[in-house]
Amino acid sequence: MAAGTAAVTATAAGFRLRPLAALLPLAVLAAGVLVWDLVIVGRGNFATPTAGEVLAAIPRVFTSSAAWQALWTSDLSLLAGYLIAAALGVPVGLLMARNATLDRVLMPYLEIAVVIPMAVMMPVVMIALGLTRTAQIVVIVLFALPFIVAATRGGARTIPRAWIDMGRVFGATESQTWRHVLVPGSIATVVAGLRLGFAQALTGLVTVELTLIALGIGTQIISYQSHFQSADLFAFVGLLMLQSVLVIAGLHALQARVEKR
Numbered sequence: 092m093a094a095g096t097a098a099v100t101a102t103a104a105g106f107r108l109r110p111l112a113a114l115l116p117l118a119v120l121a122a123g124v125l126v127w128d129l130v131i132v133g134r135g136n137f138a139t140p141t142a143g144e145v146l147a148a149i150p151r152v153f154t155s156s157a158a159w160q161a162l163w164t165s166d167l168s169l170l171a172g173y174l175i176a177a178a179l180g181v182p183v184g185l186l187m188a189r190n191a192t193l194d195r196v197l198m199p200y201l202e203i204a205v206v207i208p209m210a211v212m213m214p215v216v217m218i219a220l221g222l223t224r225t226a227q228i229v230v231i232v233l234f235a236l237p238f239i240v241a242a243t244r245g246g247a248r249t250i251p252r253a254w255i256d257m258g259r260v261f262g263a264t265e266s267q268t269w270r271h272v273l274v275p276g277s278i279a280t281v282v283a284g285l286r287l288g289f290a291q292a293l294t295g296l297v298t299v300e301l302t303l304i305a306l307g308i309g310t311q312i313i314s315y316q317s318h319f320q321s322a323d324l325f326a327f328v329g330l331l332m333l334q335s336v337l338v339i340a341g342l343h344a345l346q347a348r349v350e351k352r
Contacts, residue, residue, distance in 0.1 A: 140322035145329070152326035158311060162330065165296055165307030168224055172231025173292040180236050180288065181281055184243025185273055194244075201244075204237035210298055217303055227296070227304045234295030239288040246280025247273055279346065286342035293335050 127142055140148070152158050187194040187201075212233055220226035250272065259268075300309030308331060315324035 140325055144322040145325045148320075148322035148326040149329065152323050153330060157314075158327055158330060161307045161311035162334065163307070165300060165309075166334075168227045168231060168306065169292060169296045172228040172295070173235055173289055175228070176232045176235035176239055176288055176292060177285055179232075180239030180284070181243050184240040184281075184284070185247050185277070187240070187244045188247030188250075188277075189273065201237055201240055204233075205241055209233045209237075209295065213299060213303060222304050224304075224306060227299050227306065230299045231292045231295040234298075235288040235292035238291050239284045242284025242287060243277065243281050246277035246284070249280070250276040282342065282346040286339060286346060289338060289342060290335075297331075 183197070187197055209230070213230055216226050216229050216233070220229060297308070300307065301312065305313060308327075311327060312324060315321070315327060
């Protein structure tokens, strides 16, 4: 009876805490908006929009065909680069975890790619491929690939050696070991690596759009800047952030679902 009462009390406390946990980020956002407006008004900075001006611009930007066209143009490069990075990164990570020789050969390059910002490779890509969408996609792949490989390799290496040895005892072939041990045992970290890889792919897209190859969002941001539409610019950045948050939240939900299985 006491245990049941304690469980009910804990459940009720959890329900009381959930609204508070949801309100805390909103409170931080509200405080940030207040400070933002106070700083702008206090300094008399008319070039930077107030929070009210940005809120008024959101419906206009979110229903603008030009904004969505720019976003779609950039999303094509983002999707292509991310899928290529995932298609290469997951198998390479698994192979590095499985093959010690390959791991010794590729690991130094992987460490360099993770530590050194891939932005330093952008001029090389531009010289080789020009100011083209292909160059943009290659840059996105360079940003995302090392993190997907590293996460996949790390997850596969945490699989207990006894599982693989047990499969061998029961006559499992190499392909069966991959299908029934390596891939299922590392799937959670693979999804985590895909989530991290998407964040890096988005970073690569924004970097290349704003510095070298403006095909979509870069062109739209430049247009807002040239017409002094600062409120629309902030709203457009909010649209880009909203899209990114939704995708990462979806990958996070997928990761949580995989981990429960």
